[in-house]
Amino acid sequence: MEGTGHAVCLGPDIDTDIIIAGRYLRTKDRSVWAEHVLEDLDPALAPRLRGAVIVAGRNMGCGSSREQAPVALKEAGVLAVIAPSFARIFFRNAINVGLPVIECDGVPCTAGEPVAFSLDEGWVKAGGVRYNARPLSVRMQEILDAGGLVNYWRAKE
Amino acid sequence: MSATITEKIFSGRCAREVVAGDVMMAPIDAAMIHDITGPLAIDKFMEMGGTTVFDPAKVILLFDHQVPADSIPAAQNHVMMRRFAEEQGILNYDVHEGVCHQVAVEKGRVLPGDIVVGSDSHTCTYGAVGAFATGIGSTDMGFALRFGALYFRIPESIRAEAAGAFAPRVGAKDLVLSIIGDLGADGATYKAVEFTGPAMEAMDIPGRMTCCNMAIEMGGKAGIVPPDATTHAYLASIGARTTRKEDLTPDDDATYAAWKDYDVTDLVPQVAVPHNVDNVVDVTDVAGIPVNQVFIGSCTNGRYDDFLEAAEVLGDETFSPDVRVIIVPASRTEYLRTLRAGLIERFVEAGAIVEGPSCGPCMGGAFGLLAPGEVSLSTSNRNFRGRQGSTEAEVYLCSPATAAASAIHGVITDPREVA
Numbered sequence: 001m002e003g004t005g006h007a008v009c010l011g012p013d014i015d016t017d018i019i020i021a022g023r024y025l026r027t028k029d030r031s032v033w034a035e036h037v038l039e040d041l042d043p044a045l046a047p048r049l050r051g052a053v054i055v056a057g058r059n060m061g062c063g064s065s066r067e068q069a070p071v072a073l074k075e076a077g078v079l080a081v082i083a084p085s086f087a088r089i090f091f092r093n094a095i096n097v098g099l100p101v102i103e104c105d106g107v108p109c110t111a112g113e114p115v116a117f118s119l120d121e122g123w124v125k126a127g128g129v130r131y132n133a134r135p136l137s138v139r140m141q142e143i144l145d146a147g148g149l150v151n152y153w154r155a156k157e
Numbered sequence: 158m159s160a161t162i163t164e165k166i167f168s169g170r171c172a173r174e175v176v177a178g179d180v181m182m183a184p185i186d187a188a189m190i191h192d193i194t195g196p197l198a199i200d201k202f203m204e205m206g207g208t209t210v211f212d213p214a215k216v217i218l219l220f221d222h223q224v225p226a227d228s229i230p231a232a233q234n235h236v237m238m239r240r241f242a243e244e245q246g247i248l249n250y251d252v253h254e255g256v257c258h259q260v261a262v263e264k265g266r267v268l269p270g271d272i273v274v275g276s277d278s279h280t281c282t283y284g285a286v287g288a289f290a291t292g293i294g295s296t297d298m299g300f301a302l303r304f305g306a307l308y309f310r311i312p313e314s315i316r317a318e319a320a321g322a323f324a325p326r327v328g329a330k331d332l333v334l335s336i337i338g339d340l341g342a343d344g345a346t347y348k349a350v351e352f353t354g355p356a357m358e359a360m361d362i363p364g365r366m367t368c369c370n371m372a373i374e375m376g377g378k379a380g381i382v383p384p385d386a387t388t389h390a391y392l393a394s395i396g397a398r399t400t401r402k403e404d405l406t407p408d409d410d411a412t413y414a415a416w417k418d419y420d421v422t423d424l425v426p427q428v429a430v431p432h433n434v435d436n437v438v439d440v441t442d443v444a445g446i447p448v449n450q451v452f453i454g455s456c457t458n459g460r461y462d463d464f465l466e467a468a469e470v471l472g473d474e475t476f477s478p479d480v481r482v483i484i485v486p487a488s489r490t491e492y493l494r495t496l497r498a499g500l501i502e503r504f505v506e507a508g509a510i511v512e513g514p515s516c517g518p519c520m521g522g523a524f525g526l527l528a529p530g531e532v533s534l535s536t537s538n539r540n541f542r543g544r545q546g547s548t549e550a551e552v553y554l555c556s557p558a559t560a561a562a563s564a565i566h567g568v569i570t571d572p573r574e575v576a
Contacts, residue, residue: 013342013433015541022522022544025193026223026230028200040543059343062376063541064520065278067197067294088347088378089278093294137180139308149296150204157206 001100001144004116005053005079007126008045009109010038012057016069016090019061025068033072050077053117055109055126058083060101061090070094070101080117082107082124082133095140098148104133119144159408161314162381163349166289169403170272177313177412185215186288187266188301189275191257192220193522194294196234198276199241201299210245211305217261217275218242219250224515226252227523255488255514258282258456262366263490265397269384270405272309274301279456279538281372285365286392287384287405289349292373312378313414314349315340316407319356321422326470326572329364330458330536330556332356333371334427336419338437346376348414351407356421357382362391363462370457371538374434383407426572429554432542440559440571448553449531450481451564452545454512455519458536458557459487461494467561468500470572475507477567482509483525485517509564521545527552534569536560 018040020033027033038045054073060083061069070093073081080100094101102117104124109115116125117133119141124131136144146152158174167175171183190198195218202210210216218238226232235252242249254260258279261267269287274280276298283290293301301307317336337344350372357365365382372380382388383406384399392398426440453459453467464484476482484504486492492514495501501511518525519537527533527546533553535545540552555563558572565575 015539017521017539017541017544022193022222022520025522026228026234028196040548059346059376062342063278063373063539065276065280065292065294066194067276067296085343085346087343087376089292089294092297096294096296149300150201153205153300 001119002117003079004114005051007109007111007113007115008048008052008054009111010054010056013059013062014056015063016061016066017063019069020066020072025066030071030075033068034075037072037076046076049073051079052077053079053115054081055107055115056081056083058085060086062087065089067093067097070097070099074099082117095143096149098144100144102133104131107131159411161349161411161413162351162383162405162407163289163312163314163379165403165405166270166272167311169270175311177311179311181309181311182306183272183309184306185274185301186271187215187217187273188298189217189257189261189277189280190298191222191277192231192234192238193222194276195238197295198298198302199238201296202302205299205303207299207303210247210302213246216247216302217266218247219254219257219260220252221256222516222520223523224252253489256456256459256516258370259459259487259491262286263395263488265392265395268397268399269388270399270401270403274298274307278373279370281377281380282366282370282456284369284372284379284381285362286388287381289379289381291379312347312349314351315345316351316353316413316416317419318354318417319352319419319421320354321356321420322359323356323421323424326558327424327426328466328556329360329367331424331427332421333368334429334437334554335424337371337375337435339417340375342374342433342435343376345372348377349379349381350375350377352380352382353407358385361387361462363460367457374538426556426559428559428569429540431540431551431553434540434554440569443553443569444571446569447532447567448480448534448563448569450483450525450527450533451560452483452518452525452533452535452537453557453560454485454487454517455537456487457538459485460491463536463557464495464500467557468503470558470561470575471503471507471565474565476509476564479567480564482564483518484509484511486514488514518545534560534563
C-alpha cells in the first residue's frame with residue numbers, strides 16, 4: 001500500500017478523547033464522528049483531513065480503547081497516520097479498521113506539504129528526504145491490504 | 158525456566174512455554190462489553206459472520222457509561238445490547254449493577270491466571286486478582302466473541318517493586334500516580350507492569366485494583382499483582398475460587414524490560430495536574446488552587462474503602478459551599494456497603510450529591526460536565542483536555558483523601574493537614 005497526502009501536524013500524546021469526544025459516542029453514525037474528529041483540538045481541522053497524512057508526535061492515540069477514534073480519522077479521509085510511537089490499543093484498532101499506521105522516527109512536518117509513504121517498502125518521504133519506517137508484520141500488512149480485519153476474515157472463510 | 162507472571166499465565170493457557178515477543182492465538186477466559194463500545198463490537202461480530210458467541214457464560218455484559226440512558230441514542234444502544242444478551246443467553250447486569258471493571262471482579266467473573274479482554278482500556282484493572290487482562294477495540298472484541306480466542310503478542314514486563322509502608326492518608330492512588338510520573342505516559346507501552354514488593358503484599362484488593370487500573374495511563378498492556386493469600390481470601394469472600402494450580406509468582410531472575418524500585422515510606426499525597434496523567438506533583442506544590450467540582454468515584458476509586466478514606470478525612474466537617482461534590486459508587490455492592498456503614502448519609506449531610514453506580518463524570522459523557530474555566534479534582538484516571546466537559550476546563554487527579562480534604566476547604570488541600 002502506498003500513498004501521498006498533504007501533511008497535518010499534531011503534537012505528542014494525542015489521546016482518543018481528543019480525537020473523538022465521549023459526547024459523540026452515543027451514535028454509530030460514522031459521518032458524525034468524521035464531522036467532529038479532533039474538534040476539541042481545532043474545530044477547523046476536520047474538513048482539512050480529506051486526503052491528509054497525519055504526522056503526530058510520540059504516544060499517538062493514547063487513552064480510551066474507543067475504536068471510534070481511528071474510524072473517525074479514516075472516515076474523515078485521512079490516508080495514513082505517522083508517528084514515532086503509538087499507544088498499543090489505537091495501533092491495533094487502526095489496523096483492524098484499515099487505517100494505515102506507520103511507526104517512523106524523525107519525520108519533519110510542514111502543514112500542507114506533501115508526505116508520501118509506502119507500507120510495502122517501509123518508508124516515508126517528507127521534504128525530499130526518505131525515512132525508514134518500522135516494518136509491520138506480514139499479517140498486519142494483509143489485514144490493512146484487505147481494508148481491515150472484517151474483510152480479511154471474510155476473504156479467508 | 159524463569160518467567161514473568163505474564164509468561165506464566167500464557168504458558169499455562171497455551172499449554173506450551175511462551176516467552177515475551179511470541180505471537181500466540183490464545184484462548185479467552187472472559188470478554189467484557191459495555192454500552193459505549195459493545196454495540197460496535199456486536200456489529201463487528203455479526204459482520205464477521207457471527208451467529209452465536211463462543212461461550213455465553215464467558216461474556217460479561219452491562220451498561221455503565223451512560224446510565225440511566227441520558228439520550229435517545231444511548232437508550233437505543235441499551236435496547237440493542239439487551240436484545241443481544243437475551244438472544245445469546247448472556248447474563249445481563251443491565252444499568253443498575255455498576256461499573257464494568259468493579260462488577261467483573263466482585264462477581265467472581267475473573268480469576269487468577271485467566272486471560273481476559275474487555276472493550277475498555279481500563280480492563281487492566283483485573284490484574285488485581287492475578288489475571289492477565291487487557292483492553293481491546295471493538296473489532297478485536299467482535300473476533301473474540303465469535304472465536305473465543307485472539308492474537309496476542311506476549312508483552313515484556315516492567316517490575317515495579319514497592320517497599321515500605323504508607324504514612325497516614327497516603328495510599329495506593331498516590332503510589333500509582335508517582336509510578337506514572339516516573340515512567341511517563343508511554344513508559345510502559347506494549348508492556349505488562351508487575352506490581353510487587355512489601356507495600357503491594359500489604360495492600361488489599363481495592364488498592365491493588367487502583368494500581369492495576371492505571372497501568373494503561375503509562376501505556377501498559379496489563380497491570381498485574383501476583384495472587385497471594387490476600388487474593389484467595391478475597392475470592393473466598395465473594396464465593397469465587399480458582400481451580401488452577403500453577404504458581405503465578407514471578408521469578409526474580411526472569412527477563413524484565415526494566416526493574417524499578419520504589420519506597421512508599423516517605424511518599425506524600427500525589428496530584429496529576431492538567432492535561433496529562435504523568436504531570437505528577439506533590440500535593441504541596443498545588444495546594445491552594447480553587448476547585449469548582451470534586452468527584453469521588455470511578456473504577457479507580459469508587460469502592461467502599463475509598464469512601465471510608467474520604468469519610469475519615471471529612472469527619473464532622475461540611476463540604477465547602479463553593480464546591481459541587483459528586484459521589485458515585487462503582488457498583489451496587491459497594492454502594493450498599495457504603496450506605497449501610499452510614500457514609501452516604503454523612504456525605505449528603507456534608508453537602509454532596511450521591512448518584513447511582515456508574516462511570517459518572519469521569520468520561521464527560523453523561524453528567525457532571527465542566528464549564529470553560531472550571532476546575533475539577535477527581536479520583537478517576539484521566540485528566541485529558543476536555544475529558545470532563547469543556548476543553549477550557551482543568552482536571553486534577555488525586556486520592557479520595559486528598560479529594561475530601563480539598564472539598565472541605567474549596568481549594569486543593571493536603572489531607573495530612575486536616576485534623
